[in-house]
Amino acid sequence: MAPDVDCDELLFFVNGTKIVEKNADPEMTLLTYLRRKLGLTGTKLGCAEGGCGACTVMVSTFHPHMNKIVHYSVNACLAPICSLHHCAVTTVEGIGSVTTKLHPVQERIAKAHGSQCGFCTPGIVMSMYSLLRNNPKPTMQEIEEAFQGNLCRCTGYRPILEGYKTFAKDAGCCGRRGNEAGCCMSNDQEIDGDLSMKLFDPSEFTPLDQTQDFIFPPELLLLDKGACKQLRFKGERVLWIQPSNLTELLDLKSQHPTAKLVVGNTEVGIEIKFKNMLYPVILAPGYISELNTVQYTEGGIIFGAACSLTLIREELRKAMSELPPHQTQVFQAVLEQLQWFAGQQIRNVAAVGGNIMTASPISDLNPVFMAAGCLLTLLSKGGKRVVKIDDKFFTGYRKTAIKPEEILLSIEIPYTRKGQYFSAYKQAPRREDDIAIVTCGMNIVFKEGTTIVEELHLSYGGMAATTVLAQNTSKQLIGREWDEALLQKACSSLAKEMDLDPSAPGGLVPYRRTLALSLFFKFYLTVKRKVAQDLNVQGIHAEDIRDDYASATELFHKDFPSSVQLFQDIPKGQLKQDVVGRPLMHLSALKQATGEAVYCDDIPRYENELYLALVTSTKAHAEILSIDIKETMAVPGVVSFLSAENIPGSNMTGPAVYDETVFAEDKVTCVGHIIGAIVADTKAHAQRAARAVKISYKELKPIITIQEAIESQSFYEPIRKLERGNLRQGFKESDHIIEGEMHIGGQEHFYMETHCSLAVPKREDGEMELFVSTQSASKTQQLVAKALGVPSNRIVCRVKRMGGGFGGKETRSTLLSTVVAIAAHKTGRPVRCMLDRDEDMLITGGRHPFLGRYKVGFMKTGRVVALELTLYSNAGNSMDLSLSIMERALFHMENCYNIPHIGGTGYMCKTNLPCNTAFRGFGGPQGMMVAECWMTDVAMKCCLPADQVRKLNIYKEGDVTPFNQKLEQFTIAQCWEECLLTSQYHQRRKDIEEFNRQNRWTKRGISIIPTKFGISFTAKFLNQAGALVHVYTDGSVLLTHGGTEMGQGLHTKMIQVASRVLGIPICKILISETSTNTVPNTSPTAASVSSDLNAMAIYNACEKLLKRLEPYQSSNPKGCWEDWVKAAYFDRVSLSATGFYKTPDLGYDFEKNEGRPFHYFSYGVACSEVEIDCLTGDHKNLCTTIVMDVGISLNPAIDIGQVEGAFMQGVGLFTLEELRYSPEGVLYTRGPGMYKIPGFGDIPTKLRVSLLRDAPNAKAIYSSKAVGEPPLFLAASVFYAIKDAIAAARAESGLTGPFPLDSPASPDRVRNACVDDFTSLCPPAKPGTFTPWAVEV
């Protein structure tokens, strides 16, 4: 327990208002304080680990050592409230508002369509605001860097950058919006007259006027100039001490040797939150001047241990500009590491000392410091000592040689000298803001005027439990010539020395070992080149490297993205007030940008509200022996523990079949299975108590992987089959037959807003009101009613908006809402819960992993004749929607190709993973991905260009699918031709071949991929929708329909439709929310059909109203809408109408293979070009061209937003995102730290999106088409471009023909597939001889 002490007052400012907090709790973060204490809910919680940027705010403080006011962005989720004494905090609410004045940063992101669900928007706004506050005319690079710590799951980032480009001084490409010479798009085709590229008009933007910004509070300036004193803040469990000087700090450290020093809290904060650590005494040395100084010495630069990484970056850049290059090689290496170190918000607060002292084996700085032999000064009350960071400094996993009573005072980073060369490399799954897989610093000194090695230090992170030096290898190389023979020696020695156990934590063992060698090879080449240059200047001959090896010496660099979006303009003569077809901004975008949009957890707290925390299983398959809640009930504020026995109705639940429990009773069937829940007065208390519940289990053997399920024949029924033609005959006719398989990994939804529910009991008749972040209000209502044992009419479910859904909130939201409702029922009090990101990822499932096994028969021409396919999905521990998902995978198994003889069988594997569920594309992408795999094999086997083979097999108008549906209005041919032309495919292909001839270690690849996506719920009954339209006597209209808004712009489109039908401007129409008491029995907002269905229902209701108003309009033709409405009212005409729609001619029978599963299809084609680094497996998305058929777009801005957002989500799925499970079924990847969704840096450098022109769709409202899911699969073009590049790399090693590549094409898979001498030195261990750290599920 923390000692008893008197507490100081914490004084800081928020948005210009002074706050004096008498009871500052050291355990409370700024984010909690803002949201809960101040009600400033604009700042969002997305992850609580500094990895998403949703919580970004700006902190301003007077920096006594720099003697100036500094402004910087920080993650409020990691900033302890106690660290803010005498600081000024600015939140999104502080810079502008829709009701007063918008800040240009808020206005531009909204108007440029950079806000869809809006949950990331305040954080992005604040990152940009902080940048501009320091630098009103930033460069594009500075803008990109400012966003390294921000994620967005909806937009695909392009529109955000596009909007903010308008602040940049070097905006470069005009996106063809201007006529500047040298525009990167100037080679493209001319744009026809009725096409438009103008999604927004920058001339409307308010100029940036910094005189409107808050000034730094003068009171703080005065206070800071006053005497400093020690501060103490004490909470329930922790004492925070801020010593005023170094002597005090050393005294305190000797009194409390176990006390934790905290500077940026970016490491300690994570330990407390996610590793359940408790540090009763915290010492905050951030303000002590000796720990903040920067000092130039003869040997290098000394940085105080509390210097932030941002400050170090600035100093090193300055030093580099002033000193000769041979002196600053270590500085250059540190800067290279810092370029890819976390995001800006973290770098602004994280201290160099914190990185060293954490002693993480994958620290990015420690290998550099170790290779450079940096000196550390350690201090204690007893004195000072200086130690070198060498192989003795890190004594074990996260341990150092520093004594408990010591502190780190400073680090000296040395200068280099002539004849010395230094490099650093980091390889991570994602370039930006990611933790390294392998990271290293390499330092060599040559004997003067020679290429003989005098000194060599190779330091690696990610190759052991600590940062290590390859001592043996270095020893063997001393005295040798820097040549090919040395390289061979080094590699064989490193392969032995940098060995890893096949079961090593982190997995990817062959890859990590290969990387150790490959990175050395890069260093070897880089040094050889530099030495040659330097010696040649001195007149000494030294051999340079081969020209085709040069690109291996280049550090990762990507140009700033540029883009073009093209769409068909509205027809000439369309009325001004008719907004259908116009690129109207998302109607909530401005509120989202100011933080005023209300999400579920932003609803103000009820007075007697409780918070709920879940108690979940830690075992994948086990019997529950006992549950002990003794310690739990002793936690302050705890009100109740809930389990199966508290359920008044039924414990059985599930969206399609009732095969799940609300609370596990005797048995758990996955890690994360909900066993119970705690309700308490605060979130902190509820979570602490939940952690204190002790459960004992008897473990049973789990089934985790698809492979294990196949071996145990663990499948859900039914096993689906879809067949057409005669397979046997097809294979007989074929010239070639290939068999193969492909595994496609799962995907986490990573909606920025996690699941959230608030249940409010109504006291009468068992009524309850629920506010839920769900795509399915009716399912929520139904399952809550079932669990509570009341009729559905007692339950109202309300949904204002979601911070993203993507299918993840279609059914799995009911898990939480049911538990929360039971808690509200039991306690009679409102209960709320918003899952933490780690819980959300653990519990709620994601996209199904799939295994596809295929046998494909084809002719020498590449014409595919027969396909036999078996699909396996990892469904998890309950059915959920797995059957429909498997059906859709089978419906899409041929993608766009006409295969005369085809048969597919689908097995849903029953495993002990959390149940997988709907995710954008709903099985379709997995089915199509396997199709493109065998299509690639066919092209490779026939030695024909892949585009030619694809085109040869593509359907034609009127062809029939394997499920006997005729393809009408089939636009793939148009999309294909336009995409080929605008991507300049054939020219690119030639350029790529030339590039690949000239580069041995970087290769480029290209691929063009079509997609066809069936539109309709495959469950026929779901294809219905309702609407309710009220017209009030003032003429305003309240519109309600069955769909929910999750950022996809549904409400905006629905208002556009209603506005056209009623002939009134959109400002008269409001959609307030979706609720079960206005439109009942709604289908989930899913399957891309919500616009189609709900718009028709709205149309139907509005038509009824128009008909009723018609007499009043005829009798008063010169009157206006309000006149007619009033007249109708006085005439006692109902001004409220319901609307209904059901999709005609649907219904498919699997047994008979007849009937129509889909109303129509959406089509698209994409072409992507990539570049891979064959030595690291890294890739760059160079260029993507997309042509998408969305019919006649209702709103091109929203549709292009959907295309780009879906495409980037697909890029994540196929190239980046990986859920990693232990063999026992424990999910490792539970947050943005380990699970990487695409960031700003992952978008293609050139992106061109065009909506197919002149393609009206007769089957949907105003000739439009569904767009939400279909474009996702187009990202497969990136995957197959990578595969194309790998094929070029393999050809260098003499390997040709088909080869396997599972999805995602992560760096390790890419590197392992680029077989060469390095990979052969690091072969994988024999399967079955070890237990891997992670398994492919």
Ligand SMILES: Cc1cc2nc3c(=O)[nH]c(=O)nc-3n(C[C@H](O)[C@H](O)[C@H](O)COP(=O)(O)OP(=O)(O)OC[C@H]3O[C@@H](n4cnc5c(N)ncnc54)[C@H](O)[C@@H]3O)c2cc1C
């Ligand atoms: C989202 C995110 C991304 C990250 N990305 C990276 C990355 O790319 N690469 C990487 O290497 N790391 C990364 N980290 C880790 C972390 O940011 C760094 O280790 C950082 O430098 C820690 O500094 P801090 O001031 O926040 O440390 P704190 O959390 O305040 O402290 C960390 C540890 O250092 C000790 N300590 C601090 N100062 C002293 C001192 N003067 N004397 C003695 N002990 C001291 C503390 O007691 C504590 O044990 C990331 C972290 C997050 C949250």
Ligand code: FES
């Ligand atoms: S919530 Fe703070 S970074 Fe994600």
Ligand code: FES
């Ligand atoms: S708009 Fe960025 S996460 Fe939804």
